[in-house]
Amino acid sequence: MTNVSFKTTLTADQPHKALTSGFQRAVGRNNKGRLTTRHKGGGHKRLYREVDFVFDN
Known part of the structure; x- marks a missing residue:
């Protein structure tokens, strides 16, 4: 088993598109x-x- 240095592999750039999916919260619905609970906004996508x-390399 190999160890991976996450400080060198993690980035704040755009993530790999195949490893992302949509995230939708059920805010008060x-x-x-x-709507069943008021005062809960939609928020940012x-x-x-x-x-x-x-x-694997």
Whole structure:
């Protein structure tokens, strides 16, 4: 098993597109999509970054 130095591999740049998916919070909405709790805004669009633990070269 090899160790990976995460300080050299992690970056604040754009993530690899194949390792991202949409992230949507259910902010005050029920299973029909209707508002059930007030005063919870939509917020900014977010991406969910999946972590690839199999690090092959």
